Amino acid sequence: MKVIGLDVGTRTIGVAISDAFGWTAQGVETIRRKEGYPEPDMERIEELIKENEVTKIVVGLPKNMNGTIGPSGEMCQVFAKDIEARTGLPVDFWDERLTTVAAERMLVSADVSRKKRKKVIDKMAAVMILQGYLDRQS
DSSP states (O other), X not given: OEEEEEEEOSSEEXXXXXXXXXXXXXXXXXXXXXXXXXXXHHHHHHHHHHHHTEEEEEEEEOBOTTSOBOXXXXXXXXXXXXXXXXXXOOEEEEXXXXXHHHHHHHHHHTTOOHHHHHHHHHHHHHHHHHHHHHHHHO
């Protein structure tokens, strides 16, 4: 059972996929989004789902520090409904508060340059979202 994890933002979508056992998350890619053109994003995610025989989708849900859902969270919920309708796969949400901050800290501590961090931060956040979800399931 493979699971795909998505860190959905307005400019990028970080993508991670689990191993076949659902134990570990690996970063796959960062999809660069074009404002007003969601179709290529959806098509790429559908390709990844088919290529990797994914059976479930996890979308990071950004919440405010007080637990409420703001505009970013609402955008992610709409995105999740759309991808669920397109693929027919179940979608779960994972609280992603501070995952990007944690990913940034991890990359800084690994001495990754600022330029390289910018390229992989969303993919790394997707890994953290998916790994948190997988750890909770086991």
